[in-house]
Amino acid sequence: MLIEKKVINIKLNSQLYLKPEYDIHPIISGNKFRKLKYNIENLNKGNYSGILTFGGAFSNHIAATAAAGNILGIPTVGVIRGLELARNDKINPTLKSAVENGMKLEFISRKDYKNKNQDKFIKSLLKKYSEYYILSEGGTNNLAVKGCEEILSENDLIFDIVCCSVGTGGTISGIINASSSSQKVLGFPALKNPQIHKDICKFVKKSNWKLFCDYHFGGYAKVNSELIRFMNKFKMDFKITLDPVYTSKMIYGVFDLIKKEVISEKDKVLIIHTGGIQGIEGMNYYLKKNNFDLIL
Numbered sequence: 001m002l003i004e005k006k007v008i009n010i011k012l013n014s015q016l017y018l019k020p021e022y023d024i025h026p027i028i029s030g031n032k033f034r035k036l037k038y039n040i041e042n043l044n045k046g047n048y049s050g051i052l053t054f055g056g057a058f059s060n061h062i063a064a065t066a067a068a069g070n071i072l073g074i075p076t077v078g079v080i081r082g083l084e085l086a087r088n089d090k091i092n093p094t095l096k097s098a099v100e101n102g103m104k105l106e107f108i109s110r111k112d113y114k115n116k117n118q119d120k121f122i123k124s125l126l127k128k129y130s131e132y133y134i135l136s137e138g139g140t141n142n143l144a145v146k147g148c149e150e151i152l153s154e155n156d157l158i159f160d161i162v163c164c165s166v167g168t169g170g171t172i173s174g175i176i177n178a179s180s181s182s183q184k185v186l187g188f189p190a191l192k193n194p195q196i197h198k199d200i201c202k203f204v205k206k207s208n209w210k211l212f213c214d215y216h217f218g219g220y221a222k223v224n225s226e227l228i229r230f231m232n233k234f235k236m237d238f239k240i241t242l243d244p245v246y247t248s249k250m251i252y253g254v255f256d257l258i259k260k261e262v263i264s265e266k267d268k269v270l271i272i273h274t275g276g277i278q279g280i281e282g283m284n285y286y287l288k289k290n291n292f293d294l295i296l
C-alpha cells in the first residue's frame with residue numbers, strides 16, 4: 001500500500017494559500033498519488049500481471065507509475081509517444097528514471113499514439129501484455145477522480161476559489177466533486193485540447209467551475225523566458241518550486257487574473273500545487289541546449 005502524508009496549506013499572502021500536494025509522498029508526488037491510490041487498490045483485487053499505461057516524454061504519470069510499481073513490486077509498462085525517443089541519446093531524465101524503476105518502455109509513433117483509447121489498439125497491446133491492468137493516459141479514470149476528491153479537506157471550504165492545473169481533466173474533476181456549490185473551481189489547461197471541457201463533463205455534475213484556456217504557453221511542455229522568469233521569481237519570493245509543464249502556467253494565470261481583477265481581491269483563493277517537479281531536470285536539459293535561462 002502507498003502511505004500518504006497529510007499536507008498543510010501554505011499562506012502566500014492575505015489572499016492566497018497554496019496546497020503543497022507534492023508533500024503527499026516523497027516520490028509519488030501530487031495528483032499522481034491520488035490517481036494511483038484506488039487504481040492500485042483495484043488492481044490488487046484482481047488477477048493482473050502488472051500495469052500498462054501511456055504518456056509523453058516528460059510525463060509525471062509515467063514517472064510516478066514506474067516508482068509506485070517499484071515500491072509495490074508490480075511490473076509496469078509505459079507506452080511512450082514518439083518513436084524518436086527510443087534512441088538512447090534522446091532518453092530524458094523522466095524516462096531514464098522510469099527505466100531505473102523497472103518500467104519497460106514501448107515507444108510508438110505519434111500517429112499510432114492517437115489510437116491509444118481504441119479497442120483494436122488496446123487488444124493488440126494485450127496480446128503482448130495479457131492480464132495487464134490498463135491505465136489510460138495521465139492515469140485519469142473514475143477511480144483516479146475518486147482519489148482526487150480527497151485533495152480538498154473540510155477545512156478548505158473556507159476558500160471562495162480553488163485553482164488547479166488541467167491536463168486530462170481528472171484532477172479538476174475530483175476537486176469539483178469535492179467542492180461546495182458556493183465555491184468556484186478554476187482550471188488552467190496546460191495544453192491545447194478542444195475536447196477538455198467535454199472530458200471533464202464526463203466526471204462531474206456541478207456547474208461551479210470554469211476553464212481559462214489562455215495560459216498554455218503554446219502547448220504541452222512548451223515554455224518561454226517569461227514563464228521561466230516567473231517560476232524563478234516565485235521560488236525566490238515564496239521558497240516554493242513550480243514545475244514547468246503544469247503548476248507554473250496555472251499560477252501565472254492566477255496572478256494575471258488577480259492583476260486584471262477577474263479574481264477580486266476580496267476572494268480567498270486556494271491554489272493546488274499538483275507536483276511534477278521531477279520534470280525540471282529534463283526541461284533544463286532542453287533549455288540549456290537551446291541557450292535559454294534555466295529553472296532554478
Ligand SMILES: Cc1ncc(COP(=O)(O)O)c(C=O)c1O
Nearest residue numbers: 060167168169170171274275276
Ligand atoms: C503535476 C501535474 N499537475 C497537473 C496535472 C493535470 O492533471 P489531469 O491530467 O488530471 O488534468 C498533471 C497531469 O496529469 C500533472 O502531472
